[in-house]
Amino acid sequence: MSVAARDARRPFGLAAYLVCLQGIVWRESLRFLHQRERFVSALVRPLVWLFIFAAGFRQTLGVSIIPPYETYVLYDVYITPGLIAMIQLFNGMQSSLSMVYDREMGSMRMLLVSPAPRWFLLTSKLLAGVAVSILQVYAYLVIAYLWEIEPPTWWGYLTILPALALSGLMLGALGMVLSSLIKQLENFAGVMNFVIFPMFFASSALYPLWRVQEGSPWLATVCALNPFTYAVELIRFAFWGKFEPLSFAVVLGCTIVFLAAAVVAYDPSRGMLMRRGGG
Template sequence: MTSITSDPPLRKGFGLLQYAICLKGIVWREALRYLHQRERFISALVRPLVWLFIFAAGFRSVLGVSIIPPYETYILYPVYITPGLMAMIQLFNGMQSSLSMVYDREMGNMRTLLVSPLPRWFLLTSKLIAGVAVSLLQVYAYLIIAYLWDIAPDNYWGYLTVLPALILSGLMLGALGMLLSSVIKQLDNFAGVMNFVIFPMFFASSALYPLWRVEEGSPWLAFVCELNPFTHAVELIRFAFYMQVNWLSLAVVLGCTVVFLGAAIIAYDPSRGMLVRRGGPE
């Protein structure tokens, strides 16, 4: 029989170790779920590879990319879209996390997380970090295959310098997904996210074509692309892959991460967020 009297009195508050245990537990659980969903890993990998091997191969002779930073020479189209596809993996992963949170809410698992005594901002941030960790695995698996296709940065250190950019852009896109999960009422509504968030963000960005090309065809679309945070995630990754920093993109991605995460935390706050306006996280 469990006896509460045998326990020492609870010390008020939580120590750093307890926060670390909680973070580790959330990341571990996300990784376990990911391992149980092998098809998720495969589809996450197949999607960018289809773009790389089919779309980019088809367009390489049609679309020339002139010398633009961070490139120091003419490049092939598959080389150009590789950072965009890295960001695409993270975009889909962020939205997948959003879907997973809606599913957890519908199945009731979300309550287990939300009744934890640790601060809610910490729980949500931990969940976000767990999602980013999963997306990093996917991106590096993609980079290994791209390397075999002869697509690699000029310097192998690029694989390392791109890591902080991937973490930051993963946090931004994951936070956006988390925010969306707070406003999606049911799993059925997730198709709307595909149509109204993922596709516009991806196509109205510099992932598939440089912005100067877009501007030639449609200045207003180029303007929209410049406003798109996903464009800046792509450019941050692109520059970091070539061991450079795009400061504007860094500022935009950092700012958007703070705003999206702050809004998601508010949305999941029981007194202020979207959940209470809807009648709770049922």
């Protein structure tokens, strides 16, 4: 029996899984450190909305008492969870861009032919991307605190962490699915804009759904069907130290569906990867 065949039959134990996870996380961490402009650009977008758009409408577009808020809140306070979710949405799409790049450069092939299960490889890469997005979110929260935007208690900075992890997993898994559909790196911008902006604007990130319902019932229906809406609401409630079961269930369910679709899409025998000429 050859060495390759013997290694293929050798069981993939816990130590091997940990080594594989460490290698993928370390690679993504180095990529993040070498791309500092990625960190800055992730903060520029939400800060522009916070300092310019929200500041201009701070008094005139305040939000009445709606859950999870117990008092009238200013507009910049209301949109902060939506801007946090925006950071994670763009990070998930940026991670999908790196997968398209890796596929074109051939490094994706080396990753997918490793003895580790494909679902574990994709999940490890997804976890690494989520960790980066959480660092970006807390950097934004530090700046928002200087702008006098903070939760009612300091516990909000801790209770938001599980919501960030789950919403980051959902948006990152969605990015993985999209990366399997993009044939060339040049097509990335068009596809991402077709996904990012409709998801962001057709949600509760910038305005409460009851206001949308008053103006356009059909748009309110679209917002209610948008999984990004539930990611925003999960973060909103968690930042205020509360739990929203419907948002949790929807985000968790979408995470499972998107991740399963990504695993299938990156399976050369039945997914989109080989159909697209990638490897």
